Every structure is written in structure tokens, then in C-alpha cells.
Amino acid sequence: MSNNNCLENLKTDIGDLVEITTKAEADKSSTTYKGNIMPCLKEDVIMIKMSSGYNAGIKKEKIEEIKLLSKGETPKHVKTDLEINKDKKLKNISIISTGGTVASRVDYKTGAVHPAFTADDLIMAVPELLTIANISGKAVMNILSENMLPTYWKEVAEHIEQEVKNGADGIVIAHGTDTMHYTASALQFMVKSNVPIILVGAQRSSDRPSSDAALNLIASTKFATEGLSGVYVLMHGENGDEYCYLHEGVKVRKLHSSRRDAFKSVNAQPVAKMNMLSKNKKTNEKDYKIEYLADERKLKQNIIDKNLNVQINTKLEERVALLKIYPGINSDILKYYADKGYKGIVLEGTGLGHAPETLFEGIKYAISKGLLVAMTTQTINGRVNMNVYSNGVELQKMGVISCEDMNAETALVKMMYLLANYEFKEAKDLMGKNIAGEITEFSVIDLN
Amino acid sequence: MSNNNCLENLKTDIGDLVEITTKAEADKSSTTYKGNIMPCLKEDVIMIKMSSGYNAGIKKEKIEEIKLLSKGETPKHVKTDLEINKDKKLKNISIISTGGTVASRVDYKTGAVHPAFTADDLIMAVPELLTIANISGKAVMNILSENMLPTYWKEVAEHIEQEVKNGADGIVIAHGTDTMHYTASALQFMVKSNVPIILVGAQRSSDRPSSDAALNLIASTKFATEGLSGVYVLMHGENGDEYCYLHEGVKVRKLHSSRRDAFKSVNAQPVAKMNMLSKNKKTNEKDYKIEYLADERKLKQNIIDKNLNVQINTKLEERVALLKIYPGINSDILKYYADKGYKGIVLEGTGLGHAPETLFEGIKYAISKGLLVAMTTQTINGRVNMNVYSNGVELQKMGVISCEDMNAETALVKMMYLLANYEFKEAKDLMGKNIAGEITEFSVIDLN
Structure with missing residues (x-):
């Protein structure tokens, strides 16, 4: 953290208050930044903390001049003895x-x-x-x-x-x-x-x-x-x-x-x-x-x-994986999790909750081995809907559960919780249903 | 796709033009939707395509009445013979x-x-x-x-x-x-x-x-x-x-x-x-x-x-994996990829590009086996910066490459391309540098 390789050969050190002027460029006149030198971010970048509290990183090759305004302070350790009396009117x-x-x-x-x-x-x-x-x-x-x-x-x-x-x-x-x-x-x-x-x-x-x-x-x-x-x-x-x-x-x-x-x-x-x-x-x-x-x-x-x-209730089944899908992913990874004794997999599919056909064999294998497999989407926003395209319909037939509008991260944690606290059948049923505000129910949805 | 289990026991079919009135509720009066019945989305939801072109899904239990306005049409197949003459003024x-x-x-x-x-x-x-x-x-x-x-x-x-x-x-x-x-x-x-x-x-x-x-x-x-x-x-x-x-x-x-x-x-x-x-x-x-x-x-x-x-230049190294990091992920998955003959792994880390310490052993193992390991962030937005916290500094010491502000999906494809077209050392060096617009260079960055 107190890395200072960017400051080598410069007459300034971490903590110094400086004024840095950048070189004028064809499309930009020079700019001056004032602040305290921070620990180095990269070898070719000087970081300063400005009085606004914001940090700026300035490429060394763009710097015309560094003017030292004052040397850095030495750290003070604040120690206070705090007496706290309870106020009955406060929570x-x-x-x-x-x-x-x-x-x-x-x-x-x-x-x-x-x-x-x-x-x-x-x-x-x-x-x-x-x-x-x-x-x-x-x-x-x-x-x-x-x-x-x-x-x-x-x-x-x-x-x-x-x-x-x-x-x-x-x-x-x-x-x-x-x-x-x-x-x-x-x-x-x-x-x-x-x-x-x-x-x-x-x-x-x-x-x-x-x-x-x-x-x-x-x-x-x-x-x-x-x-x-x-x-x-x-x-x-x-x-x-x-x-x-x-x-x-x-x-x-x-x-x-x-x-x-x-x-x-x-x-x-x-x-x-x-x-x-x-x-x-x-x-x-x-x-x-x-x-x-x-x-x-x-x-x-x-x-x-x-x-x-x-x-x-703190029981969790930790043998649950979160798996993001991408073009070229293959079935072996699902077989690996199944054979390794995992109990569930949350997929982060594409679009409305899809997976490539090349993954179908692995999904079927995992489900046949008793794993719970559920689908979320890597689009982050929007709802999983596995009824619109044949791909989603196929996945549902295999037994993949739609996580609806639940975040993938939430789905991972929820699956850990459900598999530790419910029989498999009930866990599978609850995975796609709202139990704690994680899925928004809908009466009328607009797919467009 | 032509699933119609939601229409069972209803006197309507896919394609029919209908008017659906919902039940009045405590906090909402009834609403009427007009449109063509679409293939079923879920067993308990009727989908209609409205004249605006928008779809609406209405829960069956919320429906008061479905009025048939006209039966659906039979499909027509449009066939046109198109003669296209090139216009020299057009591209x-x-x-x-x-x-x-x-x-x-x-x-x-x-x-x-x-x-x-x-x-x-x-x-x-x-x-x-x-x-x-x-x-x-x-x-x-x-x-x-x-x-x-x-x-x-x-x-x-x-x-x-x-x-x-x-x-x-x-x-x-x-x-x-x-x-x-x-x-x-x-x-x-x-x-x-x-x-x-x-x-x-x-x-x-x-x-x-x-x-x-x-x-x-x-x-x-x-x-x-x-x-x-x-x-x-x-x-x-x-x-x-x-x-x-x-x-x-x-x-x-x-x-x-x-x-x-x-x-x-x-x-x-x-x-x-x-x-x-x-x-x-x-x-x-x-x-x-x-x-x-x-x-x-x-x-x-x-x-x-x-x-x-x-x-x-279409050469690609397909043995590259994209791996999203989450609490509880362990080193075995990285060992699996390394032992399976993979050549590279793009990690989707947390925050500024971090990985849990429990994954360090696996990352070191993969790198020792000659894999290229690069870091992106699951926050989607913002830049990877592995110089701010000790975790990122450690990962860099192991040889993990920062993908800067590159999307994880782009990083996956880029790694496939680099590993197929360059010697390992050069591929590693290019991974964190801009070669085709995928990384935005910065002269002044605001970390806040």
C-alpha cells in the first residue's frame, strides 16, 4: 500500500502537498492539480488527493512540472476516552x-x-x-x-x-x-x-x-x-x-x-x-x-x-456453485461439479435464461445425479423467461428451475439455504418462488 | 412454442381476438385488455398481443371475464418474386x-x-x-x-x-x-x-x-x-x-x-x-x-x-474459461481447469478486481502450470484497479493481469485470440493493453 515506485527520481514523497502542471497538448491547454501525493497506483502515474477529497491519477509523461508546496505531515494517533451515558429517550x-x-x-x-x-x-x-x-x-x-x-x-x-x-x-x-x-x-x-x-x-x-x-x-x-x-x-x-x-x-x-x-x-x-x-x-x-x-x-x-x-437459522449447504455461461463452455464442467459431490448449481445464462445446446448433456447429467440446477441471467436486469424460446422450454423439461427476476448472487445464497433446510423436492419448488422478497411476483408483465 | 396448457377449459384459442377484464381488487378497479391470444407463457397466465404490439401476461386467477371478439385467422404464406436492379449511385x-x-x-x-x-x-x-x-x-x-x-x-x-x-x-x-x-x-x-x-x-x-x-x-x-x-x-x-x-x-x-x-x-x-x-x-x-x-x-x-x-485471422485458442468469483468458491476449480489442459482463465472478480484468499492456491497452481490468468470485475461498470487494496497487489504478484476497463466477455474472446496468435509472454503482455479499442486508456482518472 505504501508503494512509491512512481516517485523515484522525483523530489517529492507521499504526503507532500504539491501543485502538478500538465503539458499543453494540441487539443488541450495545460491544467494544474493541487493535492497531497498518494501511494503509487502504477509506475507511470502520480496519484494525488485533492482538497475536494477526490483522487486524480496523472500520467508522468503528461506532467510538465511538480511544485512542492509543503512537506507531508507525520501521522498523529488520536486517542480519546469516550464516556457514553445511555439516554432513555433514544433507541x-x-x-x-x-x-x-x-x-x-x-x-x-x-x-x-x-x-x-x-x-x-x-x-x-x-x-x-x-x-x-x-x-x-x-x-x-x-x-x-x-x-x-x-x-x-x-x-x-x-x-x-x-x-x-x-x-x-x-x-x-x-x-x-x-x-x-x-x-x-x-x-x-x-x-x-x-x-x-x-x-x-x-x-x-x-x-x-x-x-x-x-x-x-x-x-x-x-x-x-x-x-x-x-x-x-x-x-x-x-x-x-x-x-x-x-x-x-x-x-x-x-x-x-x-x-x-x-x-x-x-x-x-x-x-x-x-x-x-x-x-x-x-x-x-x-x-x-x-x-x-x-x-x-x-x-x-x-x-x-x-x-x-x-x-x-444458519444452516447452509456450501456445496453450491455459481456458473456463468459463455460461448464455448462445455458439459465437462457440470460433470465435474456433479462428480465432486456438489448439491446444486446456479447458472448465469444468456438473455431470457438460455444455455447452449453443448451444455445440455452436462445439465442432464447433473440433474440425474441429484443436483438442483437453477437459471438466472447474465443480463443483470430483466426477468428470466424460459417459455419464449425453445431453448428455455427444453431446459425446463430437463428440470432447470427459473429464478425469475432474482439476482444470480441472491440465487446462489438462497440455494445454499434451501438445500440445507428443506427436502430436495421442496427446495426445488421454493427456488423459483418468492420466500423473502427476492422474487417480484407479477400479475401483468410487459415482455417488450 | 405452440403450448396451450393455459387455455384448457377456456372457450378461446391461440390467435383469437379477445377482451379480458380483470377482477376489481381492494386497491385497484378492474381493467380491460384487448388483443390476440398468444401461446401460453405459464399454466396460470394468459398472454395476449395487444394492438400496440406489446404483450401482456394476465394471471388467470385475476381474470373476471374473457370476451371473444373474433376467431383467429389461418396463416397466410406470403411469396413475392423480387427483382433487384443495382443502382450505381448506391453503395x-x-x-x-x-x-x-x-x-x-x-x-x-x-x-x-x-x-x-x-x-x-x-x-x-x-x-x-x-x-x-x-x-x-x-x-x-x-x-x-x-x-x-x-x-x-x-x-x-x-x-x-x-x-x-x-x-x-x-x-x-x-x-x-x-x-x-x-x-x-x-x-x-x-x-x-x-x-x-x-x-x-x-x-x-x-x-x-x-x-x-x-x-x-x-x-x-x-x-x-x-x-x-x-x-x-x-x-x-x-x-x-x-x-x-x-x-x-x-x-x-x-x-x-x-x-x-x-x-x-x-x-x-x-x-x-x-x-x-x-x-x-x-x-x-x-x-x-x-x-x-x-x-x-x-x-x-x-x-x-x-x-x-x-x-x-481466425485462429482462436478455445481452451479458455470465464470464471465468476463468489463467496465460498474454492481453489479446486482452478486446478481442474489447469489439469484439464486449459490455456487461460478470465476471472470475474469482486470490486476493483479481487479474489478471496481461499482461491490464491488455485490461482498460483494454474499460473505454475502455464495458464494465463486475467482479472475483470463482476461490478460490470468501472475499472479494475489492483493497486488499491492488498488483495489486488497480491494477485498481481502471482502474475494475474488486470483487464482494466475491459468487459469480461470481451476479455474472454481476447484471450482466446491472443493465446492462438502470440507467444505466451507477448499474449500476457498484450492482455492488459489496448489492441482494438477494448481498453480505454486514461491520463487522469477519478477513483471516486
Whole structure:
């Protein structure tokens, strides 16, 4: 992370405040960028963090001049003793930290990284949280979300159960964004809860004033006091700081590698919006206004027994594969999974849910070996419909289940859940039906 | 396709013109739909084709009444003898038909399907084509695009070469939409051509007045007379009939299972727009206006020797796999591909291009066995950047190549092409560099 190979032979170092002027080109006059030197991205690119909080990468060959404005600061370690008194008028919100960017500090002025940022640190970094609710923090793991495993989903579910049983009125889960939607789906199937469970991430580290972490944490904590049922994901709704969206956990997907509004509801609308209006431009103080986009009453309905606030079932069949289809894929890969003892396969087909004829033999083999095979689509948007073309009709005859408008990622997690908790026949039947909001039912659909 | 299990016990049949009234519900009064009964979609849904050309599916349990307005017609077979005289002022455009919806007729009045629709049939269905250019048609195959194989891409490339050598000033390829973007990428790598090669599809069959097939064919034929170089995809730009977009073949992706504007340029803008303005509302006559969104001169630059109009290289290494990463995936799958003799793997990682640590062993194994391993992202949008987090840095150290902002589908095809045509070291080096427009270079990037 504190890679500085791009800075070789330059009289500047990570953390320095500089002004970089680019060469004038035929079609463009020169431009000047001011900011702090960041760790190198590529050998031929200088990265700077501008005062707006945005990063820019400038190719070295395009640089005319680098002017040093001031040398970088040495890191300070902030330590605060925090005394938190419970306010009986406020709700009790538990922030469970699992790791990820929202729970990490990157100090670009020194190039140092502080990954072990606990929930208490989050509160120190975002003291406004204490005006919204009585906050208790719990760092249950500290992993980047690309390393999330089904077994960690179970652990998170168990911590949720414990926190709700200990009196939490709402749960906020700080999570890396890479696989946050997989975890959200897993929790939606595993945890039935009358209190809101809100996953929140950040695309930029939480110690930067311009980060999305603080606003996302504030917005998610506010939603956690709203008495919703079920599992949600909260992230920025656009690339600025104007509003956040609350998405259903089973309908959301990361759809950009770096933008702050990377998360989008797919085949669905966000259920609520948090407008973040500037109250005071100088202090960046905000007014937060919730606007429900879905039926607020339904979101707040108890989903389990009124006398019970939480109920978990963490059994998962992990021998389930997600397989994206492409021209040239052949049947051997399905035979491999079947022979290896896998119990189910979620296909990511083309178009309305199709697979090449060259894959039919493998699909039949897998089904004959007792695997559950279900179809989603790699178009991301739109519904699987295996009744329009002969290919889909054939696949259904073989026993392939249509996942309708369910995300492939959600379908994978759902199949893991169903195969562990139901007899095969029932699991197969439930795969194509809505059990937790993951499939939108239709009465009239427009195929065009 | 002529499935009619949803019509059992009803006094109506496929093709009948009916009026369906739905039951009034607590929150909705009854609605009436008028249209022709279509083949069944599901056992409990009645499908009708409305006069607008749109389909509606109505759940049987929601239906109050079905009123028969008139019985269905029997199919008519249109046969026309077409005499085409070449007009020397017009350019010569060759339409190569490979199959798919754009080249198929579905007669919903009778439930019959006519898949073997040749290029000549296309001209008969869309006679306006003859006012745009001297059209010659060639049906080279008749397959739904989910069944496209790398070997068919080669055949298409050979037909393109032949047509250009025979004097075609532009090529239109009628193609199914499911895998059209894979074929477009393959042709962009395999064919260097100074004449435009435009793939065109349709989301609804070409014999319906409301279909997108006719407009897409007209627009693609017009673009084929424009003297562009390279491979493009033309489809509707929105769900109505207002405009079409011309996309670069290597930057486009199907992003909806059923909408007419399913194709979107990813990490890029469409290069041109065809505005289809109504000239005469009664006859549906249109004015077609081209608007270039990218630099027109660059699009029209010769990409090969000025004296040569086409050059093909169809060698492909088909032992390349596309593998989508998900929580719980393990190293065995990579070992399987390596031991099976595969030569390369394109990973569809999470976020900025990450893979779980549990996959590292398999990645190292595959690389040690001589496979080329490259990274794309399942976020679809945004750039891979393996320098931001330690996970990406580790993967690069192992030898995994970043595919930058290249689509996973394009990366798969590119790897097949590179491994067949270059020494391993050079293929590896070229994988992460732009060779045919598939990677956008950057001078200043915004990571936020």
C-alpha cells in the first residue's frame, strides 16, 4: 500500500502537498492539480488527493512540472476516552463491524494504513452517531469483504441474534462493499427479525472528511431507529453527498467498481431515500430527511411472532456453485461439479435464461445425479423467461428451475439455504418462488 | 412454442381476438385488455398481443371475464418474386444472416414459428432497405445465438472477408441478441476491415409492425453505407422507436433480458445515434438522421493498408474459461481447469478486481502450470484497479493481469485470440493493453 515506485527520481514523497502542471497538448491547454501525493497506483502515474477529497491519477509523461508546496505531515494517533451515558429517550443501536473500507483508515498524508478500526473507533470518527441513538459497538471480525465466506455469514447472524436479545432496537453492520450484497442476501434468509438490520459500506476510507463513510454511517444508524423489519443495504444514491438509498438486501447489487453510488437495486426500486441537506455549508452540518419510496407500513410490519424480535437459522449447504455461461463452455464442467459431490448449481445464462445446446448433456447429467440446477441471467436486469424460446422450454423439461427476476448472487445464497433446510423436492419448488422478497411476483408483465 | 396448457377449459384459442377484464381488487378497479391470444407463457397466465404490439401476461386467477371478439385467422404464406436492379449511385451492402429473433417470424395469430427466415426474406419484410443501398443477402447459418460457438465466429469472419472481396461497401450481420456482444468482440479481433461491419439484432420478431427489427435493420444498413472502419453493434437506444445507438463491438453488453434498449456501451459512450423522426404518423414513415457522438474522422480512418479492405485471422485458442468469483468458491476449480489442459482463465472478480484468499492456491497452481490468468470485475461498470487494496497487489504478484476497463466477455474472446496468435509472454503482455479499442486508456482518472 505504501508503494512509491512512481516517485523515484522525483523530489517529492507521499504526503507532500504539491501543485502538478500538465503539458499543453494540441487539443488541450495545460491544467494544474493541487493535492497531497498518494501511494503509487502504477509506475507511470502520480496519484494525488485533492482538497475536494477526490483522487486524480496523472500520467508522468503528461506532467510538465511538480511544485512542492509543503512537506507531508507525520501521522498523529488520536486517542480519546469516550464516556457514553445511555439516554432513555433514544433507541439502542448496535454497530457490528466486520471490516472493509468503512471500518478502515488510510492516511494518505503518510501512506500508512490502519485496517483494524473497531466500532468504537467508528463512533469516535463520527461523534454525531451519539446524538441519534445509544450506540454500542462490537468488532466481530476484521476482514476485507472479498474474503467473506459462508461460515462468516453464520457468525454475523449469531452476533445479530445476541445483540437483539440484549435489547438492540436496530443493527448496523459495517461491511466491505465487494461482497456486501451476498452477505445481505444470506442474512435475509437466515435471520427473521422485527428490528432493522442495515448493512453499510464505504467506497472511501472513513477518516477523510470527504469520505462517504461518515454520511453512510449516520444515515444507516438513523434508518436503524426506524423500526423496520428485515435486512437492508445503505449506500450513497449518487456520487455527491446529496442523498443515500436504502435497498432491500436481496435485490441490491454492486454495479460499479469505484463510484460512491456503486450499489443499485436491480429489478426493484430502493425502499427509502435519505436526503442530506446542507444546514451549514461552512461546518458541513446536514439535515437528514427520510423519504419512503415503498409502503412504509409494510416495511414496518412484524415479520415474525410479535413477542419474538429475532429468530435465526444458519444452516447452509456450501456445496453450491455459481456458473456463468459463455460461448464455448462445455458439459465437462457440470460433470465435474456433479462428480465432486456438489448439491446444486446456479447458472448465469444468456438473455431470457438460455444455455447452449453443448451444455445440455452436462445439465442432464447433473440433474440425474441429484443436483438442483437453477437459471438466472447474465443480463443483470430483466426477468428470466424460459417459455419464449425453445431453448428455455427444453431446459425446463430437463428440470432447470427459473429464478425469475432474482439476482444470480441472491440465487446462489438462497440455494445454499434451501438445500440445507428443506427436502430436495421442496427446495426445488421454493427456488423459483418468492420466500423473502427476492422474487417480484407479477400479475401483468410487459415482455417488450 | 405452440403450448396451450393455459387455455384448457377456456372457450378461446391461440390467435383469437379477445377482451379480458380483470377482477376489481381492494386497491385497484378492474381493467380491460384487448388483443390476440398468444401461446401460453405459464399454466396460470394468459398472454395476449395487444394492438400496440406489446404483450401482456394476465394471471388467470385475476381474470373476471374473457370476451371473444373474433376467431383467429389461418396463416397466410406470403411469396413475392423480387427483382433487384443495382443502382450505381448506391453503395453495395451485404446482409449476412446468422439467425436469431431479427431473422425469425413468429405468427402469434396462429402460434406458428418461422425460424428459417433468410436475408432475402428480410428484404421482403423491410423493402425500405432497397432505397438505402444495393442489398445482397446471404443466410450463412440459422441458429439462436445462445448456441453460437467460437467456431461459428470464424465462419462469419470468412463470409465477411468474401463479401468485402466481392465488392461490399459495408456488412450488416443479423444476429441473435443473447451472445451478440461476444461475436462482435470476436470479429473486432479477427477481422481488420476498412468497411463497416455492423451487427444487428431484435428483441421482437421482424414480422410484427411494432417490432424493433425493421428499424434496427434500416438504421444498421444506413450506418453500413457510412464508410466506418471496424465492428459495431446497432440496437434501439430506448424502449420506444425514437432512436438507435451504434456501439463499439468490444465495449457493448446486453444488460436487460427483454427491453428493446437492452444493449449498453459499458465504460464507454455509444459512438453514434440514429434519430428516427416521424415524417408521417399515419404511415409510420420516418426521417433518419445520424448524429456522431464520437470523433467521426477517427471512426472513418482506415485501420489497415489503404489498398486492402479486409484482412482476417481466425485462429482462436478455445481452451479458455470465464470464471465468476463468489463467496465460498474454492481453489479446486482452478486446478481442474489447469489439469484439464486449459490455456487461460478470465476471472470475474469482486470490486476493483479481487479474489478471496481461499482461491490464491488455485490461482498460483494454474499460473505454475502455464495458464494465463486475467482479472475483470463482476461490478460490470468501472475499472479494475489492483493497486488499491492488498488483495489486488497480491494477485498481481502471482502474475494475474488486470483487464482494466475491459468487459469480461470481451476479455474472454481476447484471450482466446491472443493465446492462438502470440507467444505466451507477448499474449500476457498484450492482455492488459489496448489492441482494438477494448481498453480505454486514461491520463487522469477519478477513483471516486
